[in-house]
Amino acid sequence: MVSGGVRQSAVASMLPYLAKTLRSESPKISNQTLPSLRYTDTGFTINRVNYEGSLLIVENKIMSWAPKRFSEITTESLSIFKVLRPVPEILILGCGRNIEPINPELRRFIRSTGMKLEAVDSRNAASTYNILNEEGRMVAVALLPYGVTS
Template sequence: MAVGQRAAVGNLIRNLRKECGSQRNGGGGGRASSSPLPSLRRAFSLYDQINLIDNVPDDQLRFQGFTDTGFTVNGVQYQGSLLCVGNLLTSWSPKTFSHITPHALSIFQIIRPVPEILIIGCGRYIQPVDPQLRNFIRSTGMKLEAIDSRNAASTYNILNEEGRIVAAALLPYGVCT
């Protein structure tokens, strides 16, 4: 960056700080802000947390935590694998990633409306999805995202809170293979 550009950026930042300061103090013709804007650092770091948005309706599923053996959903602790479609939750039989087969996901052949995306929580580590399973999921009309279970639960929360039709098939976080 050239010296002139650096000086221009520095002046711009100083002017913005002055304007923000005068607005907070009631000057500048603008309405004073009652609370500061959240920092970008905090906004981006929230993605890794399960509890992302407050004031979620009571009838909406929301993952609030996880352990090596299960999940906490809407204040209730569940052990083992879970299958979620929209705001419906059920226990699910697969215990390891290799047990996730088209048969284990056959419910998606009859569920309507078809979720736009299926998030597979692979356990502790991301696993490659078998081509046969990938083809089965595509045949239902869903997109597929296979990620670790912690981030799968978080992604499910975000998409569900946005009102999107989403499904999650989650192994407990302690599953490693």
């Protein structure tokens, strides 16, 4: 019994040191940059992993995104930004092959979240995301595949 108590005491005395070490050595997720985002006609490649279809990337978290065409991008398809905190400073919207005009309702919704909006073709969206992410900026990107034309 004495040896068990001594062992527990030793473990208990090491816990603060262990916690401090883990905190100082753990990478900060928000400061990690996502490896280069590249586009294809049907999806995207991130860190040599291919993703087919549309993507939403927020805080370096990659999610499949429902819209298949530009007309399917709605406030509902971007509703995650109603509850996401902290809010990214900018949303880059990759419209597919061509830049499309943004619906005023969608523009108002994005503005109401506190984000700025940059709508460009998906090739330039990927490039802009890479640059801003490399700078450590808090950025989100919603991407239709480059092969999508409307």
